[in-house]
Amino acid sequence: MLQRLLHQKFRIQAPREIRIGPYEACQNEQNIYLLIPTQNMEENFLLELDHLAKHLADTGDSGVYQFLKSQDGNSVIKWENSQYCVLSKKNVDRRPVKQIGRKLAKFHARGRTVPFEVRSINRIGMWKTFWEQRLDQMEKVWNSKLFQAPENEFERLFIESFPYYMGLAENAIQYLSDTEQDDDPAAIDSGTICHQHFSSRTWGEKLLIKNPFDWVFDHGTRDLAEWTRDCYFRNIKTYEPEVSQFFQDYASISMLSSFSWRLLYARLLFPLHYFESVEEYHITTSEQERHLQEEKLKKCVEQSREYEEFLRDFYRIARVPVRRMNIPSVEWLQR
Template identity: 30%
Template sequence: MAGADWPAVAGRKYRLQKEDTAHARFFFQPLHHFYHRNLEVLADIADNLALGTIPVCRMFRNRENQYVTEVDGVPSVLMSLPDENRHPSLPLGTALADFHRRTALQDTQRFPESPVAGRTSEWVGRIDALAKKYTEIQTKKQTDFFEQRLLANFPYFSGCAENAIQLGVDTFIDHSYGETAVIGHFRFSGSESLYPENPAFWVADDRSRDLAEWLRMLAWTRSGPDQEAAAESFLNDYEARFPLTDPLAAHLFSRLLFPLSFLECCERYFSGSDREDRQLLEETIRANEEKAGNIESMLAFLTKRYANRFEAPEWLASGGTR
């Protein structure tokens, strides 16, 4: 949609003001890219953030006072990029904390797609589905490379999933008041997610979502003292602005413990991937196997940092298995 002739479409279907077009760079975002479909609320949040220091893409109504316009047969939303100069030089943890504080939600009823209330049950369903596939493969006489790696690693990763799910259940029982949701990101990838913010990729969830994604990224790209130093710096910067509560510390740990990358890789493989995609997925399942020790090191760091705020699985507290 970035290549669509927005001036021609805008001239016919939009009534833009001069202040909107003076320095703006417009693009059409396909509606199916949006995680949440309450465009009215997303636009309001974006407009409020734009009044501050957070660079955010804004959304525009058409002449029918609607956000959705069909462009070349694709339902789309006209959006504008923020000024490139509005890029505050803040540490990543500080910038993320500021964004979460500015977008705290009183409730998530306006975002029915939010996973915040049903995350544990979703995890159970997904790991159970993969367990059935694992059982099927055990009965096969011949297996391909990917299936062999699944057979070798599923017991370990399913154990991680079970521990993550149990911690989630225990945390809900111990802290039944829940945790305030914020606007987070479908898949937080550092400064690329923050500059600029794009409402299409926002997810109403608790703060541990973004934090766990970044710590997982650090665990995959760093090791040893460098990994722990990077994680500590990130969390120190974040918590200086927005400290973690006890249930959030537990949620962060359980999210990182849950083998999301391994599960997504297997789901994608068994959904019917083409040959080129399968090669990438074979590399990914091998990488999950190789990086498991790094994830355990990150979990050990969190256990130490948030000592006595949640109960880590005994096998991790005693040094892990990888």
């Protein structure tokens, strides 16, 4: 379909079909083209992403996919009773991303210089509200099941484990509140272009892809925390050297403030992995996906002690000057 769309709307020939993540794509010798379904997405949202992608490209990031304009000048294409955007990037050989911390710091530095107000994807200052909402919703679900016999193993695990993770989430919210009350943001704490869930796979594994539809505008530690969380769960026994190197590489471009470190730590404290597993289980209708989430939840609960150790040791692993920056610890984790 994308080849026909490119030919009819853009007069472009791209003979080789590929897939990039969940997206249909194709390429020719010059460029790679990515088809993004945008049905029900607002025009202002798409325009904002277009401007952000252009800003990053204009300030030197060659890995960002740009919105392709059709012959009539539109970046939103009506096609076969649906709506799409086509993204494009120069077709260059993919090399593994090395020093991802350093490259992420450069990405964030460019994102902090956005010369207009970002509205549609702005998440600055919203963590506490989002976390409280998720916690309240999950507590209601838990309360509704509390005095019933669990229907299956997942529900038994959820009923037994939720009070612990509720406490962890409350700790994260309190740590975040204390940070916002007691500490002052520095220049590095300005909003920047971030990702919904940044990990070592976000920028692609075979082809380099910086996709605007992955982005939110937020505090840079969102990406740092989510990369760290993902690294921990991928390498639960051997994560320390990789995490330490990641933060050294990031610091070679941008040094974090005490406010940044505390925000990052609050985000690691919030048990997002647990919340996502429970939420996904209740959303999906697929038995296979439910079984997968049950296994994830079981693993999450079994490894709760290891995660506490990770939280206790994080500042040491990341080489944070805790005393000089007067960064508080979470007392119960130090016991």
